[in-house]
Amino acid sequence: MNSDPRRIVAAKRDGHTLDPEELAGFVREYADGEVSDALAAAFLMAALLNGLDDGETLALTRAMVASGDTIAFDAIDRVTVDKHSTGGVADGVTLVFAPLAAALGLSVAKLSGRGLGHTGGTLDKLEAIPGLRTDLAPAEIERQVADVGCVVAAQSPSLVPADGALYALRDATATVPSIPLIAASVMAKKLAVRTDLILLDVKSGSGAFMKTPADAVALASACRRLAEGWGRDTRAAVTDMSQPLGDAMGNALDVIEAVEVLRGQRGGRLRDLSVWLVGRAAQALTGGSHEEGMRRAADALSDGSALDRFRAMVAAQGGDPRAVDDPLAVLPRAPVVIAIGSDRDGVLAAVDAEEIGSASAGLGAGRMRKGEPIDPAVGIVMRPKIGDRLEAGAPIGEVHARDRDSADAAAARVLGALTVADAAVEPPPLVHEWMG
Numbered sequence: 001m002n003s004d005p006r007r008i009v010a011a012k013r014d015g016h017t018l019d020p021e022e023l024a025g026f027v028r029e030y031a032d033g034e035v036s037d038a039l040a041a042a043f044l045m046a047a048l049l050n051g052l053d054d055g056e057t058l059a060l061t062r063a064m065v066a067s068g069d070t071i072a073f074d075a076i077d078r079v080t081v082d083k084h085s086t087g088g089v090a091d092g093v094t095l096v097f098a099p100l101a102a103a104l105g106l107s108v109a110k111l112s113g114r115g116l117g118h119t120g121g122t123l124d125k126l127e128a129i130p131g132l133r134t135d136l137a138p139a140e141i142e143r144q145v146a147d148v149g150c151v152v153a154a155q156s157p158s159l160v161p162a163d164g165a166l167y168a169l170r171d172a173t174a175t176v177p178s179i180p181l182i183a184a185s186v187m188a189k190k191l192a193v194r195t196d197l198i199l200l201d202v203k204s205g206s207g208a209f210m211k212t213p214a215d216a217v218a219l220a221s222a223c224r225r226l227a228e229g230w231g232r233d234t235r236a237a238v239t240d241m242s243q244p245l246g247d248a249m250g251n252a253l254d255v256i257e258a259v260e261v262l263r264g265q266r267g268g269r270l271r272d273l274s275v276w277l278v279g280r281a282a283q284a285l286t287g288g289s290h291e292e293g294m295r296r297a298a299d300a301l302s303d304g305s306a307l308d309r310f311r312a313m314v315a316a317q318g319g320d321p322r323a324v325d326d327p328l329a330v331l332p333r334a335p336v337v338i339a340i341g342s343d344r345d346g347v348l349a350a351v352d353a354e355e356i357g358s359a360s361a362g363l364g365a366g367r368m369r370k371g372e373p374i375d376p377a378v379g380i381v382m383r384p385k386i387g388d389r390l391e392a393g394a395p396i397g398e399v400h401a402r403d404r405d406s407a408d409a410a411a412a413r414v415l416g417a418l419t420v421a422d423a424a425v426e427p428p429p430l431v432h433e434w435m436g
Contacts, residue, residue, distance in 0.1 A: 020059035027063035067162035089207035090244035095258035099309035102149030128376035132319030205242030207353025246270035250379015332377035334400035346420035
């Protein structure tokens with residue numbers, strides 16, 4: 001970039017539209033260490049306050065992709081899908097989706113993230129399995145997709161490094177809640193990995209970053225416009241996160257729940273959304289109706305083929321396969337487990353999912369700051385969903401903790417996050433909108 005990078009910041013500060021080449025140069029120089037964190041932080045704040053239009057957002061995304069390597073999967077002879085969730089509470093869909101889609105003949109290449117704040121991270125969940133590696137090189141990712149049909153790995157330093165640097169800076173400078181910046185960050189990782197389909201699961205509700213369906217639709221639309229600029233097929237579902245999706249909020253606990261779903265032993269919203277999304281992927285990539293794709297997915301849960309793919313994925317990434325066959329024998333377990341009993345009669349009317357996710361993180365299952373260690377054994381299980389009837393004194397879940405005091409405090413937070421009504425309550429829809 002030939003011009004002074006301060007001009008970029010000043011122009012966006014004053015509400016001007018940035019030249020795409022100059023914006024790309026600014027990002028490139030930041031990734032190379034030639035633009036300071038202070039100046040980049042000023043740019044992010046200006047972008048948060050004044051916005052980025054579609055052209056600017058596309059230029060930012062292209063620059064982030066160009067900052068590192070890409071993966072093309074040229075040697076893969078099956079159709080490929082990359083599924084992404086914007087994050088939520090008890091959202092174990094990726095753990096189910098990847099092997100389930102692979103069992104249907106699709107190939108799943110997934111770059112996942114770690115938990116931050118009240119949201120869980122897929123990498124943290126998988127790393128609760130002894131020995132499992134998520135830091136795979138691009139060549140390892142390609143090989144595993146070819147051999148196993150699915151891989152869930154970390155964003156390596158060689159893939160979109162500019163996004164990694166800008167994401168950390170956004171977190172440190174309170175500039176995360178910008179739809180263009182979120183869309184660019186999400187799609188840079190998706191566009192750096194060449195798949196036949198990008199499937200977005202954009203969460204909406206108390207446990208999501210997007211609190212309303214309208215905001216979630218706006219984010220999904222921004223992501224799809226970026227994909228159109230690259231000629232990539234991208235579909236999006238706006239799904240409900242007004243309550244924890246599954247029952248488990250912890251890392252080993254999430255793995256146990258996912259294994260039970262893959263065994264065909266557990267129903268509920270986690271299972272239903274996983275089947276629904278796999279059905280959409282199959283419909284887009286192999287033809288047939290959504291209903292046919294869902295039926296095939298349900299069959300793969302019943303006949304064990306999805307569980308077989310998960311076992312193969314765990315083994316390929318160095319994990320102990322006993323975590324699939326007997327998870328309680330090998331996964332970390334908390335020394336203190338207490339029951340949560342309902343403190344009143346009535347119908348569950350609303351849930352502050354963010355509060356329950358934060359309570360789980362407070363036990364050590366998540367992190368408040370990027371890079372903090374986590375405890376894979378601790379967490380919260382809460383079984384009732386909106387519309388279910390509660391009885392005073394009846395158990396509704398458990399807290400898994402390191403000590404009794406923290407367990408009691410977390411249980412109190414869970415009960416405080418529940419709104420109970422006398423009359424019947426209609427459960428929220430699982431999917432608010434399909435953008436296919």
